[in-house]
Amino acid sequence: MIKVGIVGGTGYTGVELLRLLARHPHVEVEAITSRSESGLGVCELYPNLRGHYDELRFSEPDPQRLGKCDAVFFATPHGVAHALAGELLEQGTRIIDLSADFRIRDAELWAEWYGQPHGAPELLEEAVYGLPEVNRERIRSSRLIAVPGCYPTAVQLGFLPLLEAGLVDPQHLIADCKSGVTGAGRGAKVPSLLAEASESLKAYGASGHRHLPEIRQGLGDAAGDNVGLTFVPHLTPMIRGIHATLYGRLTSEPGDLQKRFEERYANEPFVDVMPPGSHPETRSVKGANMCRLAIHRPGGGDTVIVLSVIDNLVKGASGQAVHNLNLMFGFDETAGLDAPAIMP
Amino acid sequence: MIKVGIVGGTGYTGVELLRLLARHPHVEVEAITSRSESGLGVCELYPNLRGHYDELRFSEPDPQRLGKCDAVFFATPHGVAHALAGELLEQGTRIIDLSADFRIRDAELWAEWYGQPHGAPELLEEAVYGLPEVNRERIRSSRLIAVPGCYPTAVQLGFLPLLEAGLVDPQHLIADCKSGVTGAGRGAKVPSLLAEASESLKAYGASGHRHLPEIRQGLGDAAGDNVGLTFVPHLTPMIRGIHATLYGRLTSEPGDLQKRFEERYANEPFVDVMPPGSHPETRSVKGANMCRLAIHRPGGGDTVIVLSVIDNLVKGASGQAVHNLNLMFGFDETAGLDAPAIMP
Amino acid sequence: MIKVGIVGGTGYTGVELLRLLARHPHVEVEAITSRSESGLGVCELYPNLRGHYDELRFSEPDPQRLGKCDAVFFATPHGVAHALAGELLEQGTRIIDLSADFRIRDAELWAEWYGQPHGAPELLEEAVYGLPEVNRERIRSSRLIAVPGCYPTAVQLGFLPLLEAGLVDPQHLIADCKSGVTGAGRGAKVPSLLAEASESLKAYGASGHRHLPEIRQGLGDAAGDNVGLTFVPHLTPMIRGIHATLYGRLTSEPGDLQKRFEERYANEPFVDVMPPGSHPETRSVKGANMCRLAIHRPGGGDTVIVLSVIDNLVKGASGQAVHNLNLMFGFDETAGLDAPAIMP
Amino acid sequence: MIKVGIVGGTGYTGVELLRLLARHPHVEVEAITSRSESGLGVCELYPNLRGHYDELRFSEPDPQRLGKCDAVFFATPHGVAHALAGELLEQGTRIIDLSADFRIRDAELWAEWYGQPHGAPELLEEAVYGLPEVNRERIRSSRLIAVPGCYPTAVQLGFLPLLEAGLVDPQHLIADCKSGVTGAGRGAKVPSLLAEASESLKAYGASGHRHLPEIRQGLGDAAGDNVGLTFVPHLTPMIRGIHATLYGRLTSEPGDLQKRFEERYANEPFVDVMPPGSHPETRSVKGANMCRLAIHRPGGGDTVIVLSVIDNLVKGASGQAVHNLNLMFGFDETAGLDAPAIMP
Incomplete structure (x- = not known):
């Protein structure tokens, strides 16, 4: 079992990560952060998770605590991963960023479209674009994944x-x-x-x-x-x-x-x-x-x-993020991702 | 007041014609036909029309009765207008066909896409494609309109x-x-x-x-x-x-x-x-x-x-049909069509 | 033609009043107010109204200007009509309030449920509960209508x-x-x-x-x-x-x-x-x-x-408000309210 | 691993059974029947199941083949289970009926509401109403379960x-x-x-x-x-x-x-x-x-x-049916049923 953290867990990609990880055989959610909902139980916000995460509460983002995780997902607006990524990487925590922060290799182009300077250009070189169908091997050994939009x-x-x-x-x-x-x-x-x-x-x-x-x-x-x-x-x-x-x-x-x-x-x-x-x-x-x-x-x-x-929330976000995690940690690629679609 | 008939009135373009004509100042619905629902009151099928068409019942399509109308709308599957148009035109009734029967000028092309021979090729020459933004003047004097899809x-x-x-x-x-x-x-x-x-x-x-x-x-x-x-x-x-x-x-x-x-x-x-x-x-x-x-x-x-x-049911079908009617009979173009969209 | 004003016109009951009044034969909308959207054209917020109210813009609520209207609708949160009603009534403007301000006859009961003191208890006696099926005659002669929820x-x-x-x-x-x-x-x-x-x-x-x-x-x-x-x-x-x-x-x-x-x-x-x-x-x-x-x-x-x-937006709000208006000004009860429901 | 069959698998409770059983650790779907779709691959009808049941095809209901299953689900209109249940029970196959056939203990009452004579009154006595919260122990040893509506x-x-x-x-x-x-x-x-x-x-x-x-x-x-x-x-x-x-x-x-x-x-x-x-x-x-x-x-x-x-399709039908199966065969009650709800 590895320990993971989720930064910015109140949004839809956050709750979707929790839904998928609830059935992942090798992952335990150690922390989930939210500035606005700190202290609230995740099941109070998402009653569909009652019975699965009854003890888990949103907490303030604490780099120390997150740094004890094997991997941290960012399910945040752009800019947040820029600010925290370096510190976590230094502690040996691998990062899977669902935001746009590391998707574009050109820091100036990023700044142009997002209306603010790139906050961590020094990490761009090692960031890997997490589309497994293109970058599978690079993903396996990466410390910093930019999950595609x-x-x-x-x-x-x-x-x-x-x-x-x-x-x-x-x-x-x-x-x-x-x-x-x-x-x-x-x-x-x-x-x-x-x-x-x-x-x-x-x-x-x-x-x-x-x-x-x-x-x-x-x-x-x-x-x-x-x-x-x-x-x-x-x-x-x-x-x-x-x-x-x-x-x-x-x-x-x-x-x-x-x-x-x-x-x-x-x-x-x-x-x-x-x-x-x-x-x-x-x-x-x-x-x-x-x-x-x-x-x-x-x-x-x-x-x-x-x-x-x-x-869009699974292969377009949280599911693809878990796929990247599976590659990074050598798990079966389909671990936690083997359920058929729900239809009707 | 002119009298109009509707052939094939149980479908969505039929009920939409009734909804629009309920407020048309110059039109009275004389007959509405349906083979499958003959005898049924239109308000039994469409309770939204209660209070507006309480006496109107679906009837078998009767060319004699339809021929007494000033104009007849066809809100039918393809092929039906082919079969009835000639007889109605002879009686002086003008036709506004919402089906695909007279939209394509080339009878062979029509047959190719609809999988059956064209049933009234002799009428194609006088049929006018009822897109008022292109054919306004020709519509005014036409006896046979093919309302665009x-x-x-x-x-x-x-x-x-x-x-x-x-x-x-x-x-x-x-x-x-x-x-x-x-x-x-x-x-x-x-x-x-x-x-x-x-x-x-x-x-x-x-x-x-x-x-x-x-x-x-x-x-x-x-x-x-x-x-x-x-x-x-x-x-x-x-x-x-x-x-x-x-x-x-x-x-x-x-x-x-x-x-x-x-x-x-x-x-x-x-x-x-x-x-x-x-x-x-x-x-x-x-x-x-x-x-x-x-x-x-x-x-x-x-x-x-x-x-x-x-x-699709108004400018894409029944509303455009009423616009054509207005042009054909010299009414104000917006008669019956002046209500704003409903939002939200 | 009478002149009406609408206070608080950006909400759903506001736009619904505009939709219904667009086809009312005896009513002209003189003013529509909104503190947050003052200056904006109503058709910019509600493009369904383009072609119907192209000149009308949201304005700051101005009791002087509203007081020149024959009637004013309040489509506001509770409390607003309390504050303005007296001043408008003094100028001879009749009020049709779609909010909850005058629905409950007992000022203390109102205060209990709405968590604030009643702002105009002196008007409660003359306010008429605008359910025409119960109070038709009293509505005709009223100056102040509380439209039911x-x-x-x-x-x-x-x-x-x-x-x-x-x-x-x-x-x-x-x-x-x-x-x-x-x-x-x-x-x-x-x-x-x-x-x-x-x-x-x-x-x-x-x-x-x-x-x-x-x-x-x-x-x-x-x-x-x-x-x-x-x-x-x-x-x-x-x-x-x-x-x-x-x-x-x-x-x-x-x-x-x-x-x-x-x-x-x-x-x-x-x-x-x-x-x-x-x-x-x-x-x-x-x-x-x-x-x-x-x-x-x-x-x-x-x-x-x-x-x-x-x-809920018509018989449950704006349509019933127009019905009250029709009764108050001696119009046909169904003026502006004669369109069938839209179905499907 | 036990082998199960599904009779009447084209409806919504049928596909929902397949979705849930796709992740059940102890169950293999041996046969799924449909008179109307016999020969069709289940994934052609339900592409969400592609990758999970690529070899499974709808077949004609064959009591011999179904009789080789450990359990058979009926996801059929009423009357079908009446006709087949006896023959399957004789072959030692246990039955979990999602239809109404065995829910009502009084055969005459059943006939009154369903407009036809009860087709298997002799089985009513041993049928168990499959609401685990009431009948858990009786379910464990039952051969014939009537899954509640x-x-x-x-x-x-x-x-x-x-x-x-x-x-x-x-x-x-x-x-x-x-x-x-x-x-x-x-x-x-x-x-x-x-x-x-x-x-x-x-x-x-x-x-x-x-x-x-x-x-x-x-x-x-x-x-x-x-x-x-x-x-x-x-x-x-x-x-x-x-x-x-x-x-x-x-x-x-x-x-x-x-x-x-x-x-x-x-x-x-x-x-x-x-x-x-x-x-x-x-x-x-x-x-x-x-x-x-x-x-x-x-x-x-x-x-x-x-x-x-x-x-309605899970706890109200197929999920409850799987819960019954788990009880009948001594599996963990939550086997195949441990996924959180999907939200949003």
Whole structure:
């Protein structure tokens, strides 16, 4: 059993970590922090956890105590991991950061999109982007993981096989993404009210969204070049789920696209290439650490469409974080992540 | 007061016609037909109409009786209007067909997509495609209107200003569309159950959907050439609403796109070009005969994004049908269509 | 045309007043106030109103300007109408208060439930409880109307025929009520987020809710005695609608209950007694100023069940407010309130 | 490892059994039957199960093959278990029936409510009503279990402590119950469409529902007498969940009700008595085999309110069925049932 801490545990990725770790055979949650709810029992805030974490209470973030953990998850707004990471690493604690703090390798680019200076540029070099389907080996030995964002996970897994094989024009990629409202977090904001967000659908950030540079970086790595990406996220009236509809223009005859995808992900426990003609539903991954993909090429033309679905809180956040933990500590990759999605 | 009939009144476009016509100052509903529910009071099926249509009952479709109406709406599956239109036109009744029967000018193309021979090719020449923003004058004098489909309405109104001005590459248009479930009609099908469609989102028909040839025809007219269109519809967990996210590639510097759109629709009562930077929500048109548009050009690059929202049952069906009626009979265009959307 | 003002117009009852008044033939909205949004165009906050109120902006509440209106609606939290009512009445402006300020006749009881002293006890005597089905004549001549709460409207209309006729034991009434989330207002609170309130249902205030004394007062008037009422409200995952399930114990053989209800409400334009055996759906009144009722007596036993549905924002708030306005100014009772519910 | 079969596996209780059994350490699913989908892979119908049951296909119900299983679940409409149970029992297969076939001990009463003669009255004597909180010991040794209905589970667990202690008037019990739509099954019916059931709420069966005699039987056992129960179920716009709001009239001073409930369920792994003042949300048990209860006594009066929530597909069906299996085969009671609810 290893001991883990969770910094910033009151949000949706925090409670989702607790849900997944409740069944993890090798992990014990030692501490969970929250400045605003310090002292409160986690089950008072999340009664679904009654019977699982009856003794666990939110505490003030204490680097000493966290430093006694084998690993610490950050489920915090950006900037927090910057401030604490160095101190924890010095104590030998490994870090799995679900925030955006270490996702972008270029500190200036980060500062531009997040509107504040990067707080720990000295750690960027050793930070590993925690997309296991790309960086599995580097993750195993890393001390500091930047867990990918939800949109970036869905978009990259869909585009990677095309870009790695040089099949599509990297200058004209389109990612039309639809997300459930938990993507906006647990903050009390009017647009996230049921009365506002239910029975409606809207785009947002059509002219620029913070996940854009992260996706560009990942796709650029795969393409071996800068990419041109149009990314439009949409808010949809559901709790969980991301559906990325990806459009690429084929530059030559691609051969059997289905087979290419199946081979790319043949050994991946958390990527499922659906049969030809499929239209994956977001509910087919609800609560599960899984990305399901389907490939379409209408009329045999020059446009390829990839449909990619994940649960934004699992494969798009907390589940992927646990997957990284499993790799870092040599556990079975699926430990704690083996439950099927809940449907209906 | 004119007298109108509704053929096939038990579906969602039928009840929506009744809702809108309940407040129309110049229209009286003379007959509403349904083979399956003949004899039933409309308010027994639709209690929201109690107090408005207490005497109206569904009746067998009787061409004699319908022929006494000034106008007849078809709110039927495809094929029905084919069978009845000729006989009604002979009796001097004007037809407003909400089905797909007369939307596509090419009878063979129609037959290909609908899997059966076209039933009234002799009427195609005089049928007018009832998109008032394009065909207003022809609609006024027409006897036979093909009301556009829901997706085609949202997509065409968004792309028209760009194509008419030749600003985008007509060979590489993308329409990523999201619809509420009423788009699938009132049929009892498992995938439309709340337990199946709620809390989920999926694409469908990614390799080809019946609205594709209709949209291509309309966009081709605007472009003066064949167009290449990738169209992916999605089913979303809400009752009403379509959100079309449209992507075009600019072929040259387009000037002030916002102004172009505003000028194109300056005199249109049912198209609203939102201020720059807007992201229209589908709920902003719920229950109203309105299309709201917003234009984005991320980073000043070569991709233009148009966001287009309608209520699929109103501007995408019954409201647009009433608009056509108003034009045909010389009523105020907004008669019966002047209520704001309901929000929240 | 009369001129009206709306104090506190950013909430849901405010925008609903605007939606209804947009089609009212005799009313012009002169001013709408909001301290927090002063200067903002109402259509910027509520784009569904674009085209209807393009010139109207939220303004600071100015008693001088409001005093020039024929009537002023208060769509405010409790306490605001207390502070302004006297000054407006002095200027000859009639007041229709949608808040709780004047609903309870006993100032001390009010203070007990609202946790602050009553701010205008001197006005209580002339305030009229604006339930037209009970107080129609007094409303016509009133200067100050307390519009009933949403739960109180649904519960009273269901119990009144039983209590007025002395058919049920007034000491053991049960009202199990289910409400959509707009009942909680537009405030940004975590429990009202879609991610929290969707796909779930809970009771709240089971040990006491502010609407309890208001309901007790109204039912007591009908019964001619104090009543014993157990009232449990529930939060349900929908935007609009209240479903009150009412249980009474018959004290003697009641005769034809259906007929009693039909007779009681025979001349009421906004109460609809459904046929025997009905189960009214909240959606059958969505957007409409209507209460639909059904009466059940399982097994011919001593328990009578009344099912009562309203739209909490219309018959439970803004629609009933307009109904009061119509009575006060001698307009047709249904002016602005004649649209059918929207369904589906 | 034991081998189990599932008869009628295409419905919601069938797929839920598969989801729960996917993680059961001692169970292997040997066969799953469906007349309509014979030959289809279960993962084609339920893609959430991909990776878990890739080889499992629906087959025709074959008593020989089912007879080789240690236990068979019936997830069928009523009547099916009647027809097959005898033959399976003879082969030594134990039966866990999720349908209503063996819930009511009186064959004539069953016939009255289900409109057909009871098909296996000779088995009624040995059938055990599978509510572990009442019949744990009898379940262990039983060959034939009638798993309680969803409403009956929520209502009985809430009323039992009151009735067993004789604290409330057994003649005037009220159960106002709210259910998600999966309670109506996976049948393609218009009222269950998202477009019909979403954004609305209604009562149904107010004059009599099939779960009524089952609940009366269970409560009568607890009270030691016939009970008078008014039971009104409601359809609510969510997928899963039942919220039972229970009203009883105290006949004498009851002492510490909270403590009574806590003691009654002190050793029950799947009943959670919440702290005083709680209002359990249905989502707090989503996907979990748990019933959460809260007790209220407004104003210290003579009415006691119990709030009882379950997931209708888990503690109200498949989870309770697995709990019975665990008891019958001597497994840990929580085997396969230890995952926390998913929230949000």
